[in-house]
Amino acid sequence: MAEKDQRIADGEAVEKEIEAALAERLSGLPSEQADAVRDKIRRRVQEEVERELRIRAASDRKEAREKEKQVEEGEKFVRFNRNFRFQHMVMFTSVILLIITGMPLKFPDFVLSRFVIGFWGGIQNSTIVHRIGAGMLIYFMVHHFLYTVLTRDGRRDFVLMIPGLKDARDIALNVRHFLGKTSERPRFGRFSYIEKFDYWAVYWGCVIMIGSGLFLWFETDVMQFLPKYAIDMAHEMHSDEALLATLAIVIWHFYNVHFNPDRFPGTLLWWHGRLTEHEMKEEHPLEYEEIMARRAGKPPEVAGQ
Template identity: 75%
Template sequence: MPEKDRKDPVTGHIEKEVENALTEGLPELPPEEAEALKEKVRRRVREEMAKEAARLAREQRTREKKRQDEEMGEKEEKFERFNRNFRFQHMVLFSSVILLVLTGMPLKFPDFVLSRFLIALWGGIQNSTIVHRIAAGMLIYFMVHHFIYTILTRDGRRDFLLMIPGLQDAKDIRKNIRNFLGKSPDKPSFGRFSYIEKFDYWAVYWGCVIMIGSGLFLWFETEVMRFLPKYAVDMAHEMHSDEALLATLAIVIWHFYNVHFNPDRFPGTLLWWHGQLTEHEMKEEHPLEYEEIMSRRGKESPEVADR
């Protein structure tokens, strides 16, 4: 090892110095005793030097490993799963939902211990209801944005079509459960969207329609009651309150587990920020999509070569 070669002259030099110092410092002692003492000191010095050398070697190894890992990571191809537009939509959605839950749930559960605190956080209910409406505006904006995105962009159209549940999803569920139970070793191979993600997507779709619809009834109750009786508003109120609970539970149990607390991802992922998956993750989580991309490339590359 290069370290050993580098170290040896140094070690020798130090040992010589210690030797000199010892002979100078022990003139009066009888030679046997002096020799014993010298031997002791020498042994101790050697031990210390060995320890130090080992430490340096360890550090060197970790540094190199880190560099190698970084090089590997850079080499591994990144696949863009969510484009910038989609990431922006997601950020608007989650900011709005967090605000809505924080300001809305205390109204559903006024006896909950944190409710008073959550309302006081905004300086009282007068303000929290305003925050709720601002967040509602954000959610409505998100809904409109997503709608236009779905219709007007190629990615949007493709994703929407891929989101439509099919027979394959039922098969995947069956396969996945059998795998969980240990009855079959192979996991289902998912395409761009697994049934878990499809469920998440349609839950948000359904949730947004109900929440925005019933929420607007409550927001503009006087205008609504120009056309509809009060009990329609009461029904909207009930719907708003129950659907809110459902949406919150779906996010907290389904989405959070599958995205954040799943042991593969714990304690979370920055996918929502950079939108990228590594090749390894692609192969692991969306093998069919990965294959598709690869085969498309295979078809494309000869064309490129032809040009």
């Protein structure tokens, strides 16, 4: 209530100020004209004030809702920053394009192949789309490399991605847990062995696919220096690695982020990049504890946030 009174008082003060300003500016005009102008301005100010109040009220409501939600779900933790999410989007768009234009070449007898090639309006077009996808993947690779080298988050994540003994222990423990030998579950840090595998699979896949793909793309130039059987080997590699990458995505990545009963049919993590406190505790307990410990150890920084 008090808030509303304050607002009304503020409004009156503003009105008085405007009146004073108007009186000064309009003093030279005949009183009739001055009144008309004054009326017009008063109406406009009134409208403007009302609009502003409506917007404020709406944003207050939203804030209140989010506060409520945060109490329910706990704090939100940014897992993937905007830069990383952008890289992921570029990559999955390019990989989807590459798979749907590439697989029909590996399996020309498959019933859908002809349809998929036809969708692009023939093989001339689908090979162009494949090269567009390739360009995007190369861009992604360069972007990610620079991200890893130049940004603090990138360098930190890259180090955390390196597999260690703990991952081997986690795998063993997880298997024993699945089999019911132990109720204990591995406690993951920022990246579990599942995610590390996913990451390094992409790394390996990109190196092989881009390398062999460039051989095939610029075969005549490559054959200025290398014999034809090098191209044949690149062709075989490109074709086989494509199948491996597709299977890794469809089985491993899709299960772990889409078909896993906890996540089906998938989360929006790739879009907003945030995890709830509950998810953090559940999936990355060591990272959560580390963040909490850091906050406790450095209270001023936390207070500043």
